[in-house]
Amino acid sequence: MTIENFFIAKFGTKLVLKESSQNSVKFIHASDIHLGAAQYRNEYRSDDFIQAFQEILELAITHHVDFIILGGDVFTSLEILPGKLTKIVNMLRDFKDFTQNSILIIAIEGNHDIRKFSRGVRFERRGQSWLKLLNSLGLIILLDADLEAPSKDVFKPYNFATKKGGKIQIKNVVVYGSRYLGEKPISFLSKMRKAIVKENGFYNILLQHFGIEGQMENVPGINLEKIQHLKHRVDYLALGHFHKQFIIEDWIYNPGSSEAACSIDNSFKRGVFLVEISKKVEKFVKQVKVIRLINRKxxxxxxxxxxxxxxxxxxxxxxxxxxxxxxxxxxxxxxxxxxxxxxxxxxxxxxxxxxxxxxxxxxxxxxxxxxxxxxxxxxxxxxxxxxxxxxxxx
Ligand SMILES: [Mn+2]
CATH class of the missing domain: 3.30.110 (Translation Initiation Factor IF3)
Structure with missing residues (x-):
């Protein structure tokens, strides 16, 4: 029996790779997918989170993006039922085949990805996550910085053989990323700023998992003033963490959770950003479109x-x-x-x-x-x- 590729079944034919222009880069920025949420309570409901992920992948195909960035909390905890993980792995494998590996999925670990979050026990980080598994299977690019290293080695280019690295370049865009840095990441962020290279002709994205103070009521976040220094080296600060969508000063972007991970999420504006960066003469022009996902009623x-x-x-x-x-x-x-x-x-x-x-x-x-x-x-x-x-x- 042959199992048909899901995306071929959906779109009819294999994706035709377009000769894309070097002067324009398109990507989707999504976050907080929370795969595995509601899995013990309700089969259909837990599939909603996988469905939201699938919708993001389909959007990437229909909009011919160059890559997808995921701002952490891709999984809701370290616990996931085998059937759900199988579904996710198969979906990502089908996506990779269908797109002939032309649309990379770049992710970082959020707080939910790296700690046990249920059953009343919270163990210390042991460096494990399902994203590491997907990365080792070659289905995603997991970025992480080495914050102990000297500046020049903090963000090593992602190596496809060792499957390790803190940055990756696609056309003239460079995506830098690190795992969740805890509740007080300020000192790490200044270290990162020094390690980010600002070169003419390159557009820098920094992928991070933290919130900004004041964007959500009663939820602590980082003070906006304290990260202003990043602006000199980061053109697009891609965040995840807060489930409510926000955009600040045209350079900080947080799409919000893909599905409602709890009832209050329903009241937030949420979705994904479809971003196009074009190079016009010596300047980059950015266009951001907000896309709402279908989601459960x-x-x-x-x-x-x-x-x-x-x-x-x-x-x-x-x-x-x-x-x-x-x-x-x-x-x-x-x-x-x-x-x-x-x-x-x-x-x-x-x-x-x-x-x-x-x-x-x-x-x-x-x-x-x-x-x-x-x-x-x-x-x-x-x-x-x-x-x-x-x-x-x-
Ligand atoms: Mn989250």
Whole structure:
């Protein structure tokens, strides 16, 4: 049996390599794909993250880009189920074959790629990541700087034999990158600035995994003033980390997460950047287009419990009945692989039930009853009056 290349099946024919101009470079900047997210909870939902990655690869093909850069958190943790990893490896292999290796995927490790992030245990970095595996298989280019080395050796050109290096040149663009540098990368960044070569006729991209202070509420980031010095040597600072998209001063770019890794991500502007750098006389001209990815549909419903409910069965019945009227417009005939089948975020408000809600059972009931892919339940009940009375009397 021959297994057909996914991209050939999708696009009909093999990619015809175009004679591309040396004076124009096109790339896609994406980040925070979080492969492996939701994998224990829901098969379809976890495939959404792989689907978003696939969409990025398809965009790279349809827009004839020269390369893709990924700003870290490509994987959501060190844990990934074998079936999911197999799917990702096969997809990248098909992409490499289809494009005849003409579109390189350049990545760095984000904080999620390099540490165990679940099950309550957080071990120290041991230098492992799934990106290192993909790099060793020749499916991606993983960049990392040697920050202990003298300036000239911090960013060694990527060597395809040893599969190591901190920079790579494609046409007249040079991409520099390093893994996630922790929460205080300032001293590393000044070291990097010294190591970045600013040469006439070359356009420098620095690929990093950190956020900028003030771009997301209550999330720490780096002070913008403290990285101004990079501007002299970096033409395009390509970031990942914050899941909310931002562009600063026309040189700092953060695309945001590809899929919503948590419910709040849905409220952010997110997507990928399609960038074209053209050389006009002695100057580079940059054009940036924001592309939104398809992503899974989601709906929020708020349900007020108006009286105190004492047993779980009643809670389930009441919630299901209310949802039947709220969700009656949903189409029962779409397959869950279709991103139009929504994920439901259910906010429970009103009077707190006197029994503990069995969320697992409730979620299963809701998923079995409605054409949704998954449900998340948020319990935001008012404090019961009784408790409040007791509190006041005490
Ligand atoms: Mn992330």
């Amino acid at each position: 989601y709906i929020w419903e708020t349900l007020h419990l108006k009286f105190e409910i004492r047993n779980n069965k009643d809670i389930e019945i009441i919630i299901i009945e209310k949802l039947k009227s709220f969700l009656r417009y949903l189409d029962n005939d779409i397959h869950p692989t279709n991103p139009q089948v929504p994920i439901l975020y259910l906010l429970l408000k009103g009077i707190k039930p006197s029994c503990k809600i069995n969320e697992k059972d409730l979620r299963k009931k809701i998923c079995d009853t409605f054409p949704i892919i998954d449900v998340r339940v948020y319990q935001k009940f008012r404090k019961s009056l009784k408790t409040l009375d007791n509190f006041i009397l005490a």
